[in-house]
Amino acid sequence: MKFGFDIDDTLINLREHAFHLYNQKMNKHIDLKAFRELQRVEIHEPFGLTDEEGKRMWDSSLEEIYYTSCPAFPGAAELLNDLVDKGHEVYYITSRPKEHGERTMKWMVENGFPVQSDRFFYGMKDSEKVDIIRNLQLDYYFDDKPEVLETLHGESLRVYVKDQSYNQHVAIPRVKNWIDFTFED
Ligand SMILES: [Mg+2]
Secondary structure (H helix, E strand, O other): OEEEEOOEOOOEOHHHHHHHHHHHHOOOOOOHHHHHOOOOOOOOHHHOOOHHHHHHHHHHHHHHHHHOOOOEOOOHHHHHHHHHHOOOEEEEEEOOOHHHHHHHHHHHHHOOOOOOHHHEEEOOOHHHHHHHHHHHOOOEEEEOOHHHHHOOOOOOOEEEEEOOHHHOOOOOOEEOOOOOOOOOO
């Protein structure tokens, strides 16, 4: 079977990692409670930033956000390695910008994820993921973003949402955490 995964906030805890970095960089102590209550993917609001300032903060912090010690969600790398061991194909589909593709692939390998370079896709828009997913004829796909998941309605694959505060309204099978996760037949 072919399994496709988004990376950020599906397999690794990127936004929370960035939230800690923002606290450090801005010398603030905003509680994680504010993070857990966010109703959108963007994390800048609790720091009092406008959308424009937040975008600038995110873009200028990207190097640190992507390549420092962002933790994977517990059990994620183990599950993907297990799939590969059982003979399944694991694909990554991340909308990280093109210039970060190769380094992100390397980072994933260093952090214990099973990566094959011809099964690693990056640099597309969220709205373009569906085309890659369709072309690859994936059997399963996992993502956190409502905007991406909405494009997959009616596709003949099993789609799961990785549980996050901003996707509670998405009514499809949900991965609460990777450790307890089992596939539906
Ligand atoms: Mg994501």
